[in-house]
Amino acid sequence: MTSTDTLALDNQLCFSLYRAQRLMTRTYQDLLKELGLTYPQYLAMLVLWETQGSVTMKELAARLKLDSGTLTPLVKRLVAMGLVSKERDVADERRTILLLTDAGAALRSQAEKVPAQIYTLCNSEGLDLHTVKGELDALSQHLSKR
Known part of the structure; x- marks a missing residue:
């Protein structure tokens, strides 16, 4: 196989992106241990901090490009950690609103x-x-x- 082979692994844009993404995620994971967050939890918290502490599950899913099967357990862990609370929207009970708790808001200063x-x-x-x-x-x- 030559370096000009179009199917060589090292010639694939997707592999370069994949490798960089994995290394970047690992780098974040090392830093986030201090905050007690996983990388996906950190991304969810970024959205909550950005939206002044209130976002619907649907909005969070859209921002993170996650389906509900992936997002629901992530949010459950944030709730169990005391960083986020959930409540039903009084205007539309089908919607779930996520709210930062005081602990979740305080974590922002460490994350900065x-x-x-x-x-x-x-x-x-x-x-x-x-x-x-x-x-x-x-x-x-x-x-x-x-």
Whole structure:
């Protein structure tokens, strides 16, 4: 097999993205141990902090691109940890609203240092992380139109 082989693993864009994603997730996991969060829980908390502590399950699922079968156990763990509470929407009882608890809101101050730590750990000569993020966002947007 040659390096110009179109089916060579190292020539696949998908594998480069997969490998980088796994390493990035592992890097986040190491930092998030201090917060007591898994990476998916951290993403859910980011949405809650961004929305001032209130979001519906449907909105959270849409933001995280998760189905309810994946999101429900994640939210149950956040509730059990005392970071989030759930209540039914009084206007529409079919909707579940997630609310940050005081403990969940307080965790934000600890989490605020994570992005800077990630950028420090990922910083590499000749690599502009803001450009990489922008290009990945553009790729995601392009692929989501399909």
